[in-house]
Amino acid sequence: MVITKDQFESYRDEVISIRRDIHAHPELGFQEERTAKLVEEYLAECGIQTQRVAKTGVVGLLHGSQPGRTLLLRADMDALPVQEETGLPFASQNPGVMHACGHDGHTAILLVAAKILAGMKNQLAGTVKFVFQPNEEIDGASYMVKEPGVLNDPPVDSSFALHLWSPIPSGKIGLQSGAVMAEMYIFKIKIIGRSGHSSTPQDCKDPILCACTVVQNLQSIQTREISALDPTNIIVGKIAAGTAANIIPDIAEIEGSMRYLYDGSDNSPQHPRKRFERLVAGICAAYGMDYELEFIPSNYTVINDEASVRFLKNHVLSHFADSTDIIPYHCMGGEDFSEFTNHNGIPGALVFVGTGNPSAGSDKPHHNAKFTIDEDTLLTGVKLHVFTALEYLSSKDKE
Template identity: 40%
Template structure:
């Protein structure tokens, strides 16, 4: 029997109804980053039912399951568990029951797929050898979870993987699998800025130093970084997503607070943009007569996600044989960011190859009527991740279990001699 057929048969044997129930339960009871206690308990219970040896509390609320089946390669499968501070507007019958919290990024689906994949592999042990490490990771949205799990001994307390795998649902017509070899997600940094002025009465601006005016100048000038300092062949985004100042219409406040993100296709480009941000913020504060220099603090940083070429070919090949070539697409790199690649570094500095792919999950009924004559036009007109209207087609669960099962089997069967030697890597 071919590997692709085996993967499809194993995936079909998982308890689909149970996976859908788990998904609906997790969606209705979302938990924010670092507080995924209920979710972790449900994952552990489900994995132990399939004979997986589980450890809870890794890196906070993380769960690590080990499914051993004799000698062979070790494959790590990761799913994220946390939700977002978003008020749901999807209208789903299993919508969030937690005020202001929603699984708006599909992590509930990823978690259910992880459990379904574990079940498929556990029930089909006679078809594979080796070890599968199943990681339910907390706090992906804050960029803290992967580092916390690694810092808590992920690769010291559990089998060190030969390869890491992860998948993420996205907007786009359900049934496709999106693979990118090489850079797939951007490096990112989140920055908090405080501008210091001198407050006073709105009728006497001459006696004040208005931090709102300075902050507005900063917002405008920051847009010139990508427009005027970055070469057109390079890809970057600078977004100011928060601007807070003042308490009343007739009071000029003493401070203004800005929150922004920087996304870049490489760490080098990210560092150049960060240097420009610091330069512009300081210069605009000086030009506006700020009473003191600004406070500039990088509060979160995530590295670029760069897929290993060999693993990307291996996984894309098994998916092509499973689903057909017309279902496999290459959308190119995106500007979103992930902390998944933080798991790909061992304590002695060895980089572990990995592959991260997307599963479009927009219901076809929604996709077909979306405005636009091209896929890219339609893509911008359907609810996507982080939207309060994000409502993936639950059928993506079975598709995801099949996709991950096939990827795991392909990597367990990979010829170690063809695997690129681990390289030493540095992470700032």
């Protein structure tokens, strides 16, 4: 089960070419028709059967020569509504749409890894599912996992993914167990008062005054109730109320987002959303207001399984990375990969592949109009997927 450095190097131009082609033709979530067709045709040429799911999602199924476990490897395909400003010769040809998060690289990496593994299928004992997911930026995974053939038929035993990550320098790999990417919820609060003339505030219930108190006190959750060592981020992005300067309105509306790495029970009173609702209810009661509170899930916390992380460190990364290049890492960004792992009870892990390199211009933030990746890190991703599959399907006892 040996694949040499030179063999990987022989795929360098191919993975770069695929990435650049996808980068030049970005597509928004659930609109990835060209990308999905590219994926299907490439996998078919490798002898891998495919299935279209969740409109533009693609699942490729590779059976080894012997029965065994089923491994899921996932890449996302969608772009962002951003006007590209990189000036690259292969920049987006679709105005207002750009691959500003590395998903073009993820797709290219998994395609080339699939090609290599297809050529080694006689050495595999089990099945690899290559999952190409649409609409990661807006929770496309929740649609995908409901489709037949994604998490079942055959049932998935473990799931792994990677994310090219510009905050980490090229050559470094971010990996740790536990919560590594934040859960995110959009919140909407409607505070219901009683309108009237500003000359007689005693006859009204002013929802704006109440809303101001709510906004100011929401910050106390993350600064006074939760340890600074447990990241929590509550941001109000929108406040709307009133129609005229001399009218106290009936309703004030507040919208924003919550991000946190909390991995405890949703029913615990210590959960950030439970704390949030308790505070809103208390303030509204103090002002004599009614309220409506809605939480809209965007993605759940990505929690790396401890045994999966141990497996990667002991048996996968050692093939191509020094131990000094592996660093603990977590962040407040959101990722819906949790749908393939902890949220559905499947062990697995998300690995951050550093792609930050000032000389390559790849040190810009994700979702920035000048974002790009260090293409030298694409082969690192290919190696990660290939060795994960080879090692995982070679033994049931590896951790």
